[in-house]
Amino acid sequence: MLGENMPVVEVTTVPADGYLLDVREIDEWQAGHAPHAVHIPLTELAQRAGEVPQDQQVYVICRVGGRSAQAVQALNDAGWRAANVAGGMTAWAVAGREMVSETGEEPRVA
Template sequence: MFGGNVPVVEVNAVPMDGYLLDVREDDEWQAGHAPHAVHIPLRDLAQRAGEVPRDRQVYVICRVGGRSAQAVQALNDAGWQAANIAGGMSAWALAGRPMTSENGEDPRVV
């Protein structure tokens, strides 16, 4: 499905101070996301890639891993150091990693 340029990391291997890029849609982000994540929907990534640091590892997340794999491949092909988070936000939530929401409700993965 994807080229060989899509490194994968397990959710518990993502450092709490790591640069976490969430490429999900706005409604998914508002329902629940990692507190320190940066939100750039996949559809906007090409135009906003300059906001992503090139001098550190980038961990990319979506709901289950498909969109983030696309983002990782594009970023790595363009010179970033990015890795896909296995299982996405679904795995993040199951692992009990911290989550917050933007809508005042309990955070959840949609």
């Protein structure tokens, strides 16, 4: 069952140098994301999982936590150490964590 025994971390505990995987769609990513995040949309994760390091903790984030939960489940089932970032980018923004955009506009959660 999805979410059962799923590791979850609060946005404030994600280390600045941690591997943060953003699984949102491209338009959401472009509107605003964490500066050090790596972008692999959930729809591409199965094909691109080899890009995600297996030798460190992976923090997975989306807008509010649903897609990242799916990604965490799949990664952990395949041997990664992944945790869902509670509240996603919505909570990230509320917590005042740094964000950048690809649009030239003020970063926002789309």
